Amino acid sequence: MTRALDLHLPIGSHARRLNRLIDHIETHLGDDLCLDKLAELAAFSPFHLHRLFRAWTGETLRDFVRRRRLETAGNRLRYDRELSIGELAHSCGFASAETFARAFRQHFGQTPSSWRQQGGPGASVLPTALVMAPGAVTLRRLPGRDLLYWRQQGSYAEVADPLWARFQPWIAALGLAGQPLLGMGLDDPAVTPAEHCRYDACVELPPAWQESAGLRPCRKHLAGGWHACLAFEGEASALGGAWTWLTTHWLPHSGFMAGSSPFFEAYEAGAGRGQGGQLRAALCMPVQPLAR
Structure with missing residues (x-):
């Protein structure tokens, strides 16, 4: 069992600034992400950011940046x-292909070229009971949207349901109970160790929604664009297999490649996700056409 870290700190804490910093890192992996520059961005002293980040996530900022690049x-x-x-090495912040290949092999135990040829870990692993009907995937142009979210770190199987159980009463108290809900796994558990996986429970904000006085929730914008959407209905434990089917069985033959924005589960307005039981959701993967 992995240790879950609750990354939604109480209102009035540093959660919003730290989550915003992490989101910045994720979209600027090719930039200079030294401690001093990140501390200035987050409005912390370098010493305070180093201590706070390690206590909050379980790893140093430097180790986090290196791991996320790889x-x-x-x-x-x-x-x-x-x-x-x-x-790819340059876009992820490595000075050269040689430096990248050395770091990649040290981290994953194989070269980047062999990883690409084999499709990465778990490429051929698919539960035998999972059968997808023809036409199960549809292409949709989804709009951008603003979200409130709570984040928790740990194995998705362990953290998602308890997080939703706490999140849904909170958004109901804000008058957002009828809004669409999104579950967002920010890390691929086939690549990221379970203890470092991050899961966001999100609610879509209506137009012109204003924060209440004194309320400073974690908030972000999800970019719109083309998505491959797989209709899912089943046990929560089958979600991982459905994502595997979409990314390793449908995607390679689709004429598309995955985009850079987050993958997410979209639930019907007001439906959400309870403790265990059957789920109905659309699994949405950003895509863009392959160059011809």
């Missing part, structure tokens, strides 16, 4: 086969 590269090797390894 894990992001690992996923892009699987889903973006048109990008050369040298281009």
Whole structure:
């Protein structure tokens, strides 16, 4: 069993600034992400940011940046086969393809080229009971949206349901109970160790929604665009297999590659996710056409 870290700190804490910093890191992996620059961005002293980040996430900021660069590269090797390894290394913040290859092999135990050829870990692992009907995936152009969210770190199987159990009464108290809900696994558990996986329970905000006085929740914007959407109905324990089918069985033959924005589960307005039982959701993966 892994240790779950609750990354939604109480109102009035540093949660909003730290989550915003992490979101910045995720979208700027190719930039200079030294401690001093990140501390300035988050409005902390470097010493305070170092201590707070380690206490909050269980790893140092430097280790987090290095790990996310390598894990992001690992996923892009699987889903973006048109990008050369040298281009990928540079986009993920490595000075050269040689530096990247050395770090990648040290972290994952194999070279980037062999990882790409094999499709990464778990590429052929699919529960035998999972059968997808023809036409189960539809392409939809989804709008951008603003979200409130709570985040928790740990194995998705252990943290998701308890997080939703706490999150849904909170959003009901804000008058948002009828709004669409999204579950967002920010990390691929085939690549990221379970104890470092991050899960966001999200509610879509209506237009012109204003925060109440004194309320400073974690808030973010989810970019719109084309998504491959798989209709899912079943036990929560089968979600992982459905995502595996979508990414490793449907995607390679689709004429698309995965986009860079987060994958997410979209629940019907007001339906949400309870403790265990059957779930109905659309599994939404951002996509873009392969270059011809």
